[in-house]
Amino acid sequence: MHKRKDNTCHQLTQQERYHLNALLETGFSVREAAKRLNRHHSAVYRELPCILLRMFISIPEKAGQLSRKRRQQAFSLYTY
Secondary structure, rough: OOOOOOOOOOOOHHHHHHHHHHHHHHOOOHHHHHOOOOOHHHHHHHHHHHHHHHOOOHHHHHHHHHHHHHHHHHHHHHHO
C-alpha cells in the first residue's frame, strides 16, 4: 500500500498562487485560470483549499480597514 504524501499546498509556486487568486477574484473559472497558468486543472483544484483559506482570513482585515476609512471620512465631514 502506498503511503500518501502530505498535501500541503505545494502544487504551485507562490507567484502562481497570487496570480491564481487574482484570476479567481475577477471571476475566472478554475479551469480557465489553470489554462492561463499553463497548469493542469487538478493541480489548481488541489490548491483551492489553501487559497480560499487565505482569502477568508484576509476578509476581516480588509473589513477593518474599510471601517476605519469610513469613520475617518465621516468624521472629516462633520469637522469644520
